[in-house]
Amino acid sequence: MTPPSIPDLDQPRDNGDLVFTAPWESRVFGLVTAYLEATGQPWEAFRQRLIVAIAAAPAGAGYYESFTVAFEALLAADGVVSPEA
Amino acid sequence: MTAHHLHEPSATEQRVAALESLLVERGLVTTDAIDAVVATYEQDVGPMNGAVVVARAWTDPAYKQRLLTDATRAIGELGFGGAEGENMVVLENTDAVHNVVVCTLCSCYPWPVLGLPPRWYKSAAYRARAVREPRAVLAEFGTTVPDGMEVRVWDSSAELRYLVLPQRPAGTDGLDEPALAALVTRDHMIGVRR
Numbered sequence: 001m002t003p004p005s006i007p008d009l010d011q012p013r014d015n016g017d018l019v020f021t022a023p024w025e026s027r028v029f030g031l032v033t034a035y036l037e038a039t040g041q042p043w044e045a046f047r048q049r050l051i052v053a054i055a056a057a058p059a060g061a062g063y064y065e066s067f068t069v070a071f072e073a074l075l076a077a078d079g080v081v082s083p084e085a
Numbered sequence: 086m087t088a089h090h091l092h093e094p095s096a097t098e099q100r101v102a103a104l105e106s107l108l109v110e111r112g113l114v115t116t117d118a119i120d121a122v123v124a125t126y127e128q129d130v131g132p133m134n135g136a137v138v139v140a141r142a143w144t145d146p147a148y149k150q151r152l153l154t155d156a157t158r159a160i161g162e163l164g165f166g167g168a169e170g171e172n173m174v175v176l177e178n179t180d181a182v183h184n185v186v187v188c189t190l191c192s193c194y195p196w197p198v199l200g201l202p203p204r205w206y207k208s209a210a211y212r213a214r215a216v217r218e219p220r221a222v223l224a225e226f227g228t229t230v231p232d233g234m235e236v237r238v239w240d241s242s243a244e245l246r247y248l249v250l251p252q253r254p255a256g257t258d259g260l261d262e263p264a265l266a267a268l269v270t271r272d273h274m275i276g277v278r279r
Binding site: 019020021022024026027028029030031033034035037038039043044047050051054055059062063064065068071072075080081 | 202203
């Protein structure tokens with residue numbers, strides 16, 4: 001059995017870096033960071049939900065998909081959106 | 086690979102856009118604040134910061150000692166700190182030990198010195214395999230660790246953020262700090278390259 005390969009090993013990069021592969025990924029990252037700052041919450045408040053979302057994600061799900069799920073969970077916990085949204 | 090997904094309209098993308106509209110409408114965030122965060126991590130913060138730290142440690146033994154003793158403070162001396170830069174630990178590579186960093190649960194990473202993690206760092210494959218078979222993973226990065234050298238894998242968390250201090254390459258005695266910093270890459274400081 002071949003172990004799963006690690007994506008993008010050959011992606012061109014230098015000391016700068018391609019950190020987002022699509023604009024929406026940068027939006028959700030910026031959104032979470034700005035929201036935590038605006039509401040005075042530490043990154044840890046989000047991180048615990050990110051761990052849960054990554055663990056629950058279907059195989060092949062992208063990192064920023066899980067990131068979005070985790071943010072929705074945080075917003076639901078904060079009462080900003082309803083849990084099923 | 087799921088390349089076909091890249092070309093389909095993404096439900097997640099639409100959810101993100103809807104969340105942004107909602108939060109902006111409620112006055113919880115501003116578009117400017119989001120733009121500023123993105124610009125910071127795309128342009129201003131990245132491995133070039135960590136490279137400065139490494140180059141200083143290579144040229145100033147007293148600094149290196151402070152870095153190994155209290156990394157957060159020593160990194161702060163050079164002006165780097167802030168979100169995800171607390172509780173830093175610097176791991177020194179030696180002739181006997183090579184260090185590799187992973188976050189098995191999510192994507193913990195020292196933002197002020199390395200920026201945001203690359204895609205492979207966040208992948209399920211790297212998170213699982215770096216611990217299970219580090220030498221095989223290193224080989225995929227083109228990195229060979231001699232048989233007699235120990236490979237230590239460190240699992241990042243909110244409590245501890247790691248930065249690898251690579252060994253100074255031979256033949257660099259004449260180089261000044263900026264020239265040395267230019268030799269140091271992100272992958273050296275995660276430990277997937279030697």
